[in-house]
Amino acid sequence: MAVSFDKTVATWFVVAALLIITLAAYRRFFSPISDVPGPFGASVTRLWQVFHIFKGDNNLQAIALHEKHGQFVRIAPNEVSICHPDGPRLILQAPLRKAEWYRMFTIPDYRFESPMSTLDPKEKIERSKWLRPGYNLSNILKSEEYISKTIGHLLDWMDKYAESHEPMHLDKFFTYTAFDVAGEAIFSQPYGFITEGRDIRGSIRNNEILSPVAAVAGFYIWIYILIIANPIVSSTGMGMGHLFDTAQTAMRKRMQNPDARFDLAAHWFRTQERNPDRLSIREIETQATLSVGAAADTVSCALQSFVYHMIQNPKSWQRARDEVNEAQARRLYQDRVVSFKDGQNMRYLQACIKEAMRLFGPTGMGLPRVAPKGGLTIGDRHFPEGVILSVHSHVIHKSTECWGPDAREWNPDRWFADDIASKEKYWFVFGKGYNACPGQHLANVQISKIAATIVRDYDIVQVDPTNQWKWKAYFNLVPHSWPVYIKKRKGYPSVAMEQTAIHIPLSPLDHIAPPFYPPFSLYLPIKSGVSPTHAFCVLHEGLHRTFVQLPWLDGKVQQCSPDTLGWRPGQLEIVHNAVDIHGPRPYQLKFNEPKQPIRYGELQESAFPIEAFAYENLIWAPFVADISKGCEVFVAQANFIPGGCILTSAICHPASDGTGFAHILKYWADNCNAVQSQRVERTALPPVISDRRLLERIWAEEGTDVSLQETKLETWRILGIDPRHVLSLKQTDHRVQPERPSETSPTVARGVAKSAVFYISPANVTTLLDDCNKMPGTTPVSVNDAICALIWRCLLTARTAKLERKNGEQAYLGLAIDGRYNFSPSLPPAYLGNFALGNMSSLPLSDLVSPDITIASVSRTIRDSASDINTPGSLMTAYTLARQIPDFRLLLAQAPAGDNYTMWISSLLPLPIPSLCFGDSEFGNGGKPEAVRPLMGVQMQQLLGLDFCIILPKGAHGGVEFVASMSEDEMALLLEHRDFDKYVMFVS
Secondary structure, three states: OHHHHHHHHHHHHHHHHHHHHHHHHHHHHHOOOOOOOOOHHHHHOOHHHHHHHHHOEHHHHHHHHHHHHOOEEEEEOOEEEEOOOOHHHHHHOOOOOEOHHHHHHOOOOOOOOOOOOOOOHHHHHHHHOOOHHHHOHHHHHHHHHHHHHHHHHHHHHHHHHHHHOOOEOHHHHHHHHHHHHHHHHHHOOOOOHHHHOOOHHHHHHHHHHHHHHHHHHOOOHHHHHHHOOOHHHHHOOOOOHHHHHHHHHHHHHHHHOOOOOOOHHHHHHHHHHHOOOOOOHHHHHHHHHHHHHHHHHHHHHHHHHHHHHHHHOHHHHHHHHHHHHHHHHOOOOOOOOOOHHHHHOOHHHHHHHHHHHHHOOOEOOOEEEEOOOOOEEEOOEEEOOOOEEEEOHHHHHOOHHHHOOOOOOOOHHHHHOOOHHHHHHHOOOOOOHHHOOOOHHHHHHHHHHHHHHHHHHEEEEEOOOOOOOEOOEOOEEOOEOOOEEEEEOOOOOOOOOOOOOEEEEOOHHHHHOOOEOOOEEEEEEEOOOOOHHHHHHHHHHHHHHHHHHOHHHHOEEEEOOOOOOOOOOOOEEEEEOOOOOOOOOOOOEEEEOOOOOOOHHHHHHOOOOHHHOOHHHHOOOOOEOOHHHOEEOEEEEEEEEOOEEEEEEEEOHHHOOHHHHHHHHHHHHHHHHHHHOOOOOOOOOOHHHHOOOHHHHHHHHHOOOOOOOOOOHHHHHHOOOOHHHHOOOEEEOOEEEOOOOOOOOHHHHOOOOEEEEEEEOHHHHHHHHHHHOOOOOOOOOOHHHHHHHHHHHHHHHHHHOOOOOOOOOEEEEEEEEEOHHHHOOOOOOOOOOOOEEEEEEEEEHHHHOOOOOOHHHHHHHHHHHHHHHOOHHHHHHHHHHHHHOOOOHHHHOOOOOOOOOEEEEEEOOOOOHHHOOOOOOOEOHHHOOOEEEEOOHHHHHHHHOOEEEEEOOOOOOOOEEEEEEEOHHHHHHHHHOHHHHHHOEEOO
């Protein structure tokens, strides 16, 4: 009997051995990826990878294998590691299913699903969309005050070690700080690690012990659930016990008082309350715990990598400190903890942070995806469906094919190279695509603030400079064992080398423009797979190149000193410094992700309505510029929504007019296109287009003096000035201001105005022009004349329909005339200063709104008026008048103002804004904006008491859009107007 049993067991052993050998042989020699090179052990069993994960050298092994075997390395029976330049894009940015390994992110046990543990891309995106808005940068920055307070505890410890001269283990204190900042930002409750300076209840140590187990457990998920990720084990407080318990406690407190502070948890609770079927409390608890752990490891590794590499490269440390010193000389960076905004403006410091994370990032393993149905081709290699393809950041970040021959060397200046925008796609410290780290804004805020503060305030040296740090490369990678000495700086340099500021007095015509920022929004679709961060990088670099070409755009508009040669009261100037191509990128361009859950496709379907976003959500600068304090010449904000970018920008009106602004946008777009095309050359622009003395030189050669007293009223009005009105101006607060409509004016009762967009089709444009030119005249009516006549007649009819009209009342129409083309042949059409003058047409109000008058008759009035003033003689006389006015405040005050019967139309019809191309690598529609929308209609009406309309640049197919602001009652009357209904269609 015993002999029979022994034979049975032996038989089964033989059978098992044969099965194993057969499986191994198949995997090694007959698998679809059997020809992919790699370690023999890795081709037959996952245990090869498991061994190196437990050993902690997974990242080094991956780098070495790719050095030996090339772009494709087999690291498991069904997994290939990719080091191909197209790898990050084709694998991470594509909607490929994640490998089963990610199921280990059910924390603390299998009941707690999270976006990270969700494998299907669509399901993951759906699960994430209810949580991700809480991570928006604007939301994180609401907690910056509390984040700074927590970082202050780290500085307290650094000060103590500086005083005691004892070695400090920065790895531990960075980790303590990162955990507590995450707790503070997520649910307003830090764990207390950094306050006490110790690992409370061994939670961090438990997490470190579990890290290799969790990294391997993803390959054997059923064992992981059986041993660790089950309710029995998690209820004992093992693993992340203290972290998870604190998170649950904080959650309960948050539910009891959800409005205490609008942190991430409060945001999630509000979302859960509104969408209980989409987001559960259990999912919130899981996400909070995952976010704390992931954020802490990422931030600790990044900060350690930054300090470690910086102290090994003291020239970089000094260069970053010089950047701080220069800013401090301008009285910046004065807070104990550097603000995120100030830290972001330290351009070289930010380059060092990115370079440190490139050389040694926080992710120790490859990011695996599953080849889709039909397989996936990378380079010249096709991988069949089901094969796991992984991309390792440590491999790609050190690839000479991606980063050049110095890929393994410390070189922060690489981030200033002309081709850096094309290499950003290889930098994925925070992942890429639909599974990118949602907490990267929280991480960046901490890293930037702490790194900037440390460089400013401390000197750091290793206890043993020959000692290299240690680490274990599990999924997360956190270094340790490199103690340092801390030295607190005793004081800061009181004097820094500053550039000599360049002062440019503005021309007389610049003073006509009111101190407004008239913003325009360009709607740019973003290509699939392009991240907002990368698109912003292109826009940022393109604007920086534009500032290098036109450095005065980087300056400020301010009052001239009375010591200025030829000074007159109210005189303005632009003051700026030279712009270095290697200097900081312009702070004037802000990154924004609006809170409204609106997708770009929704805006397309609704014809890009102006009222979709509040004014202040799209541009960071106020509409009225405070010139008394100095205001930026140029401001912009890139607003990213799913599928697109609303690029809003404005120029301080005294610095340039609409035509000049259109040229500036073209230079910006061309530079963005060059960035994507990896063109290094930067076209030098002719200095004459920025020369504010040019008009004066032309006048000296071609103009003659005129008498102010004998100048005709019509000439004064070209400048927007009524001399009879000038006599009644009041002097208030050192500014000359016009009278405003009284409180009894009918304007007050017109109701709330909203901006609307209207459209005239190409066919109707042609019909309208033909109808207007049926009336005889010496000069043909232009398209602009015809459209202005239509708007003036129809809108004023609607707006005065319910008002009591009096006999003899006049209706006035102000039109901006671009005088560049008729002033002098010596003035280039691309002149960037102001040369928009006013043409005032008038008709009796009763005639303008009469049913008997024709659009042709109104257009003839506009054409005859414009023909009288837009001549070289009239324009030269107007400039002569402007240059002789003894007080520029008279010009500055004369922004067009009026009553119910004054309308101002700004026509951008000839400007080629729709044809701008920002580059088609990042942006859809060939890189061209799909729509242009002005944002200032309502503001102009409210501030100046006049009706204001804007005719937008003609579309590619010949149609014309225009924008008008009106009340709902006026809109109803307008749409019923016979002439309006004949030619115009309401859009949005």
